[in-house]
Amino acid sequence: MSKLEKELQDKLLINLLDLVEQSVLCKMNIETTTNAGQLLLAKSRYIQGPxxxxxxxxxxxxxxxxxxLKTVTRTEDEIDNKFELSVHTVDKENGFIDAIRWFGVLVPRSLQMAQEKFNQAVELVIxxxxxxxxxxxxxxxxxxxxNKSS
Incomplete structure (x- = not known):
């Protein structure tokens, strides 16, 4: 194995460790955010009644x-696949509605905060x-x- 290949392998291993750390942190944030959303949803049910x-x-x-209102698109090229979140505005004529309105016009703040937490969780999943x-x-x-160096 040449010196250049060893350096490339070292850089890839460092990048791998950094990506593992990012992945673990992101998954922990997803868990924290969804738990907060579930607690806020429970609070809404407690305040408004089941x-x-x-x-x-x-x-x-x-x-x-x-x-x-939110859809996931996948873009592919030779090197990478990437997922992107497309956000649409509320437009009743085109069928884009805000789901929180199913629960009434004056919804509790805790329900709005729960919706925000779940929206953050979707972004974290992407x-x-x-x-x-x-x-x-x-x-x-x-x-x-x-395999090349072997």
Whole structure:
């Protein structure tokens, strides 16, 4: 193995460790954020009563169709795959509705905060998926380098 290959392997290993650390931190943030959202949701149910914040407000098969305000798109190129979050504005004519309105016009602040926490969690999941893609690519490059030098 040449000196250049060893240096490249060292840099890839350092990058791998950095990506592992980022992945663990991101997953911990996802857990923390979703737990906070669930606690805020429970607080909303406690404040408003179990019947006002429940699955009975969710749409059923007979409800009007609607579009998601946030969608995930995947872009691919020769080197990398990347996930991006597309955010749409509320537009009732085109089917983009704010789901929090299913629970009434004057929703508790804790329910709004829970929605914000779950939105943050979705963004963190996208970030985690991108980190995982980078991690997989780094491992693949390391294996290629090791196989080449063997």
């Amino acid at each position: 019947q006002t914040v429940s699955k009975s407000q969710l749409p059923t098969e007979n409800s009007n169709e609607f579009n998601a 970030e985690s998926a991108n980190i995982q893609t980078k991690l997989n690519n780094t491992i693949r490059y390391l294996l290629l380098l090791r």
